[in-house]
Amino acid sequence: MTDFFAVLRVPARPWLEPDALRDVYLRLSEALHRQAGSQDELVALNRAFQVLNNPATRVEHLLSVTGAEPNTRQIAPVMGELFGRVAGCLQEADRLLGEISVQSSALARALQVQRVHASQANLDHLAHELAAYEARRLEALRELDQVWPRRSADTCEALAQIAVDLTFLQKWQGQIRERRLRMDEAIG
Numbered sequence: 001m002t003d004f005f006a007v008l009r010v011p012a013r014p015w016l017e018p019d020a021l022r023d024v025y026l027r028l029s030e031a032l033h034r035q036a037g038s039q040d041e042l043v044a045l046n047r048a049f050q051v052l053n054n055p056a057t058r059v060e061h062l063l064s065v066t067g068a069e070p071n072t073r074q075i076a077p078v079m080g081e082l083f084g085r086v087a088g089c090l091q092e093a094d095r096l097l098g099e100i101s102v103q104s105s106a107l108a109r110a111l112q113v114q115r116v117h118a119s120q121a122n123l124d125h126l127a128h129e130l131a132a133y134e135a136r137r138l139e140a141l142r143e144l145d146q147v148w149p150r151r152s153a154d155t156c157e158a159l160a161q162i163a164v165d166l167t168f169l170q171k172w173q174g175q176i177r178e179r180r181l182r183m184d185e186a187i188g
């Protein structure tokens with residue numbers, strides 16, 4: 001397995017400052033672009049940046065390369081509750097988009113605008129909640145970074161849980177953005 005921390009020449013830690021990571025990536029990328037025959041190294045550098053730039057994949061990679069990967073990963077209760085709410089809002093949006101798609105006239109679609117705006121408001125509210133929870137999980141990641149040098153099994157378990165949570169949060173936020181765009185197009 002390739003150690004992406006080594007590829008980017010950054011410390012193997014749970015938290016990396018995004019701007020500093022990007023600067024390192026750009027500096028190394030620029031240096032490699034000047035070298036003939038560096039295509040494989042550029043591919044590895046790009047992949048390393050992709051993985052380490054995302055906190056969820058960074059933590060998964062860190063646990064993997066350090067051999068600290070926990071055996072089990074479970075969905076936290078708060079994430080289960082959020083899942084139900086996300087699924088409900090997305091189903092409502094999909095149902096509304098389906099109804100709009102079968103409307104043959106612009107007038108009939110226009111009559112759905114109020115319902116679309118209400119659904120978008122629900123999606124926006126949920127997106128705000130997800131972003132706030134993501135910010136709290138990222139803060140927890142920063143806090144665990146402080147104890148990483150003295151890591152314990154509990155630290156690794158907590159990091160793995162944060163990685164799972166962030167992965168779901170990112171997925172759900174993307175799904176909400178996609179439904180919002182589709183609704184804008186449907187009534188636009």
